[in-house]
Every structure is written in C-alpha cells, then in structure tokens.
Amino acid sequence: MATKRLLPLSLRLPKPSSLISRKYHTPSQPSPSPFPALETAILTSSLPHIPEHGFTPTTLRLGAHAQGYIPASQNLFPQGAFALVHFHLWRQREALKSCVVVKDAGKGVGVGRKVKELTWERLLGNREVIHRWQEALALTPLPSNLPTALQELHALSDEIWYLAGDTSVDTSWYTKRATLSTIYAATELFMTTDKSSDFKDTSQFLDRRFEDSRVLGEMVGSVGEWVGYNARAGLNVLRSRGVRI
Amino acid sequence: MASRTLRPLLNRSRFQCLHTQTPRYLSKSTKHHSAEAPNQSTPHERTTHFGFETVAEAEKEARVAGVFSNVAESYDAMNDFMSLGIHRLWKYIFPFSPPFLTERPKECEGRSRTKANPQTRDHFVHSINPGTSLPTTSPSTEPQGWKMLDIAGGTGDIAFRLLDHATHINASPSSTITISDINPSMLSEGRKRSLSTSYAHSPRLSFLLANAENLHTVPSSSIDLYTVAFGIRNFTDKPKALREAYRVLKPGGVFACLEFSGVTNPLLDAMYKRWSFGAIPLIGQLVAGDRASYQYLVESIERFPKQEEFRDMIKEAGFHVPGKGWEDLTGGIAAIHKGIKPVEKA
Ligand SMILES: C[S@@+](CC[C@H](N)C(=O)[O-])C[C@H]1O[C@@H](n2cnc3c(N)ncnc32)[C@H](O)[C@@H]1O
Secondary structure, eight states, X not given: XXXXXXXXXXXXXXXHHHHHHHHTOOOOOOOOOSSOHHHHHHHHHHGXXXXXXXXXHHHHHHHHHHTTOOGGGGGGOTTTTHHHHHHHHHHHXXXXXXXXXXXXXXXXXXXXXXXXXXXXXXXXXXXXXXXXXXXXXXXXXXXXXXXXXXXXXXXXXXXXXXXXXXXXXXXXXXXXXXXXXXXXXXXXXXXXXXXXXXXXXXXXXXXXXXXXXXHHHHHOOSHHHHHHHHHHHHHHHHHHTTOOO | OHHXXXXXXXXXXXXXXXXXXXXXXXXXXXXXXXXXXXXXXXXXXXXXXXXXXXXXXXXXXXXXXXXXXXXXXXXXXXXXXXXXXXXXXXXXXOTTOOHHHHOOOOTTSSGGXXXXXXXXXXXXXXXXXXXXXXXXXXXXXXXXXXXXXXXXXXXXXXXXXXXXXXXXXXXXXXXXXXXXXXXXXXXHHHHHHHTTSTTTTOXXXXXXXXXXTOOTTSOTTOEEEEEEESOGGGOSOHHHHHHHHHHHXXXXXXEEEEEEOOOSSHHHHHHHXXXXXXXXXXXXXXXXXXXXXXXXXXXXXXXXXXXXXXXXXXXXXXXXXXXXXXXXXXXXXEEEEEEEOOOOOO
C-alpha cells in the first residue's frame, strides 16, 4: 500500500531502518480510495461537474444527486469541498501507474527522463480542471487541509521516483523527493495562468526547473548543505501552497 | 417570572450578580418540583437512569417532564450560568489562552442574547448548512426547500437559527421546520418566542407535542434534516429514538445531534466534574430555586455515553456516519454527532 511509503516531508536524515525496508518494496499496487465506498461513489460522480462548478459544495451535491442523494447529504463530507481536491489528487496519482511511460519503459530511457515525463503526465492530469485549480489551491492552506495536501504531494513525488525505477536508498532519497515536490508545486501553480496552446509555456517552465535542479543537485554535496537545501525546498513548497512563511 | 426580571441584570454584570443579588432569588427556592413522586415501580418494570438514580422507565418520563416544567421559564437564566461556568473553567485552566477560547460570547447583540453558547449553536447550524439545493436548470423550477424537524426543540432557539440560515445564507424561503418537544410548557414557550421572530404565524413553522421515541404522526422518509440539541441525553430509550429518527428521514437525510459529552481531556474532565457537580446545581438553586432539577441536568450529562459509544449507537440504528462520526467542541465538553440515512440500492 502506498501509505507505507508515505514518509513525512521531513528535514531529518533518513533512518537506516526505513531505507532498508524500502529495498523490499513491492511493485506499485493500486492503492485504495482514501474515502469509504459511499463517499467514493459520490466523489466519482462529482468529478465530471468540476469543470463547470469547480471545487465547490455545489459539485459535491451534484455528485450526490447522481447517486440518488438529496442535498442534505453534503454532511457526509466534514471537510467540505476539500474532499474533491483530495479525491482528485488521489485519482490522478493512481492514474500514473497505468501511464505509457511506465509500461513501455524502454531500456534506453534513463530514470531522469522518466521522472520528467511522469511529472508532465501528472500535470496534464489537471488539464480538465486547470481553470478551477486555483480554487483547489485556495482550500489547501487551511490548517485542517494542509497536512493532507502535503502528504499527497509527497506521495506523488514518491510514486514518480518509484515508477521511474529509482531504487537508490542513499541519503539522496529525501533530496530527490523534496526537489521533485518543489518543482511540481511550482509548475502546477504556473500552469493555472498558462494561456499558451497545449501548455507549451508550462512545459518550458518545467524544463527550466529541471535544469535548475540538475545544477543544484551537483552543488549539494555535504550533509550540511543538504539539510539547508531541503529546508529551503520545504519552505518553498509551503509557500507555493499559499502558506505565508 | 424569574427569567424576565433576571435577564437584564445578567447581561449587565454577570460576574457580580451572584454576590449582590442572591437574597432575592433564594426566596424563590420554596417552589417545589414534581419529580420526586413516590417510587411505585413494580419489580418487573424496566428501569432506566435518572441522573445517577435508577428509576422505572415510565417514571423517568414523568420526572424528566417535571424537570423541564420546572426550568422552562428560567431556562435561559440557567443556560447563561452553565455557559458562564464553561467560560470560567477555560479561564481558570488557560489563564493566558488566546481570546477565542476565553472571550465571552457576545450575547448582548441581537436575538441570540436570550441563549447561552450562541457560538456553539451557530457552529452546529453552520456545519449542517441547511437549505442548500442543486443549481436550477430552468428559471421556472423553484428549488425544493428542506423539511426539517427539531426534536426536543424546547424554546425553538435551534429551529429559528436553522430557518434563518436556510433563508438568508442559502436563499431557501421554502424550507420549513417542525419544533417538537415532549413537554407542553417548553413548546408553548417556543410558540411565545416565535411571535417575536419573522416566522410568527408562518406556515414555515409548526409545533408538535411528541415523545422522540414515538413520532407516529410524522410519515416515514419525509424529513431532510433531524436535529436534536442538548436533548437526547434525556431520552429514556435512546436506541428507540434513533430508530425513529432513521424512519422519518428521507434516504440521504441527515441526523444531527448537539450534546454535552464525555470530556476527552482527563484533567479537564476532573475539573469539569468538580465544577458541574458542585457549582451548577447551586447556581441552579440560586437562579431558579430548584436545586434537584439542576442536579438532574448535571448528572444526565455525566451519564451520557462517550463519543465513540454514541457514534456506534447511531451506526447501530442504520446510519452511515461521516468521517470519524463526531466533532468535538470546546475541548470536548460538547460534541456534534451526525449520521446519514443511506439510499437503498435496488
Ligand atoms: C435541555 S432542553 C434543550 C432545548 C433546546 N433544544 C436547546 O438547545 O436549548 C431538553 C429538552 O428535551 C425535552 N425532552 C426530554 N425528553 C424528551 C423526549 N423523550 N422526547 C422529546 N423531547 C424530550 C425536554 O422537554 C426539553 O425541552
């Protein structure tokens, strides 16, 4: 299950035990919905309404209606419209597992390229809702929602490195995930304002972020720098999520 | 009427009125309550809890009715003191805590002045968000309002708030509510109060004298929202009341309960017990001249099942509970429990 790999976005050095257990990780299995069956059914029927009605309680009520539920059943979701955000994040993360890049993983394609392609695939998963995505981002900094949002972001990075075939368990484990989380969050935000056709600008933006990080990656050598870099990366992630630090 | 003369005084200076005014109210303590009827239970009768006493079920109903008849008119005054109690408790435990924990509710503003814990009740109503509807597809189709039922509705406070929210926040002038209570004097107090609201004589508001355990005049699957605030702890057969709630609700309808509950923090728990067992009945005596009734109120709070237990009772009645099943308020002194009646899939 994915949650086994959901180590917190942490500034600590990884514990040896967690590194060892990763070695025996089984191939990515479908992970269950973070919601019970009834909520999952309603959320699933809500998704088609997001482009028109956004990440809002209205969308939830339309999804409930499709399942035969009256508007009062909105009370099924104590977290309100954020349930839609959470569900969307989970669904899109799951969708990566059946992504072509992974299936046709040619021997010649390096881990780095696969990471980039998977990241791009995931960004395209927001295509249908991108004009509504700022609504979703506005909900994430709320104290009740932030932990889930950050956990999802970390789980996404983890999934991408995993699917790309990265098996290294050295001290770069956290750096890689934190770096990818930062890149992803920044690009996702950029994409909400991108008016170019087929998100060309976003694609270039993503390329540049990866360029930056390659350079950064070479600079990050000693443990001290590594910790400092990670702290900054973590902060940037929070900032891009709307947290004022 | 104790409450009438008392209220302005309470609003002006609650912290002092105890010292300066007690003699006036002590003189009222001669009033006696009917709850202490002689125990006539036969050995085979089913028993239940009345506070910490174990009494026959039929007798409990009479006793509870007695308690609320006794306190109906001074109910606000008591509620004010109860909330003052909780407020003071917080102040005592967290002398330097942030203002949102210790700030006293602004009860002197608007209609809510007559009730304690307005924030708790507002939060309850807000979290339910009554009166919402689907986006209208054509301008001619008026969205259907919610049919609401406020059980143990007493003086109507929750009901008026629910209607206000539906009307003003969700633009649902067709939402209606029935205030139901087992006690006629509570109900007539509610009727009296409704006259000073915009729902006076409105068809949107109706009253129903009924025991929550038997709502036979309410058709099955007819209600969108069933609320019960600070009432369920008084019910003799809670599972039966929950089954009735399930029956009258439409599929997808919501059961929502606001209630004092098991305090989760042990320190707070101990302090709350000391405070409530000692001070609240005393204050009850001072304010309403009826110590035994308040003793019952405090003990019934203590008897009420813990959050997990009550959640399981809701599930047992057939409801689907959202999230973990409840939301703790004010450090767990009160909690909101919810259940949704599932739609049967053919
Ligand atoms: C503490 S008052 C709560 C009133 C109001 N809901 C509020 O929030 O202030 C409890 C109410 O429960 C009512 N009650 C007690 N047992 C009942 C029962 N079995 N069925 C219906 N109402 C009952 C009492 O008459 C009383 O009005």
